[in-house]
Amino acid sequence: EGREGFEQVIRSSGLEECVRVGLEAMQWYEKHGNETWRRADGGAQRRGIGMAVMLHGSGIAGLDMAAATIKMNDDGSFNLLIGATDLGTGSDTILAQMAAEVLGVPLGDIIVYSSDTDFTPFDKGAYASSTTYISGTAVRKAALKVAEQIKEHAALCLGLKSTEGLVLRDRQVLAPDGRSITLEVVALNSLHVLNQHQIIASASHMSYESPPPFGAQFVEVIVDTETGQVTVERVLMVVDAGRVINPITASGQVEGGLQQAVGFAHCEEMVYDEKGRLVNSRFGPYHVYKANEMPRLEVVFVQTDEPSGPFGAKSVAEIPMDGIAPAMADAIHDATGVWMRELPFTPERVWRALRGR
Template sequence: MLIGATDLGTGADTVIAQIVAEVLGVALDDIKVYSADTDITPFDTGAYASSTTFISGTAAKLAAEKVRKRLKERAAMLLGVTEPCSIELRAKRAWAPDGRSVSLEEIALDSLHIQDQEQIMDTASYVSPSCPPPFAAQFAEIEVDIQTGQITVVKLVMAVDCGVAINPITASGQVEGGMIQALGYAHCEEYAFDSDGRMVNAELGPYKIYRADEMPATEVFLVQTLEDSGPFGAKAVAEIPKDGVAPAVRNAIRHATGVTIDQLPFTPERVWRALNAR
């Protein structure tokens, strides 16, 4: 499979391969993915806007469906079946209604070397007329040191409706990573400038990001719904984890202390000043 979509660590190669494997009735390991190589792969507009599974995955699914149709037609020829649509692909074989079957390897051999020679392959592209949004609920558990203003985020929990998660493990990983990225934005990452507009903390350390040993506990719940316009019911998941962390931490501070802070990030100094301004 040649795809233009770029896997940035999101698991896109795996998810799109799963979609194609499901359509063709083969194992995931049977799909060899070549992605984002401008010498050989098709054009793709890029990995952004939570679109890879929804857009590129649908394009791959459409191409696989065209290949599936041709495989069924070739299988019908070999099995003497008059209605190719009655053929079912599963376990690397094409099955007739009466239980007879032929392997995909035999179909490929026949198509390449024996009768009506052809290479079974196809392409597809997809532009969506709609953009179904994911939905989520974000929760944050925090501790506040009222003497210093230091906030410790103990746990982040997010429930996400991303349609049908093609790969729940990679989808959950996206949510976990997104929450931690958003936590830095909410809690500690801040540009500091001098009077001439120069950034004075333009290096790691003074510009604080979370280390691995500082991460709070995280928990993800994938709330399954069926998105009719997405591949096998899927829709976006990558960016919504960024949205809820800061508001959740802000509300947790208010719940714990009665103080409302509407400026990010919630640094110790900012929290301390708010506590002492009551």
């Protein structure tokens, strides 16, 4: 981005655990280098297993910034306004979860408005694995400000001299003396009765840290040594993304990334003729993995707590792309003894490599 970088310190890492869990789940030591296991059919087909480890980042340090606004409605629900764009990643859900956690309400009480530049606050964009870490922290900051305003008004309603000991839970403000007041009552009272005002807050976040998620990826293949055809049988990713806010959406992110990465390593290639014209400009000649062609995919999370992240979270979006190619190359090498140095691993390339061409 034309700026000086910032020194980074790793404060959380589950890499060693990722490798340990993956080796055990794949039965690595029973398979790797095992000639009996390699003989898939006793003929030209040979099995192989490979792995790679990787780290990524969580946004661009000193550059990415996001903002959030939270407004309390008169029924005790909340409007969450964010510039972060949900591209199918589930960010609307996890950012609402973060707000709900701070405000002590169920997820359904958070009404999300995102990505409308006419009225939502600024966000650098859904890129660089930044939304959970950067936008999430902005949401948490805004929610903490709103929570403090709610406590202040609840203390006024309850005749308390301070907000000390007040807790937001189950759509209520709970006082240390056992009394409570619902968020709906707080909202209505703040708008229409005592010290009338709107409970609302905005917050921004930019970080000089970009804590890396870590991962270990494992691939099993069958290589036909007569034709060079590689069949991907199984893919496992064990990933440390910090504290996982929503395991379902995070798993979906990883699985989607793995599908892209398998295609990138195995079969997706843009071919140009001598005049620089794209030859395979249609799906079919440019082969993308179909649903019925996908190998067995597995995702395991090793949870850590990142001290600089919202609720201990780090990113997860792009790291699934990082290690499949070297892991697949390692698996082909385990099966055949040949190292592949050029992507993708098409039948012709593998066939030529097996014959030293």
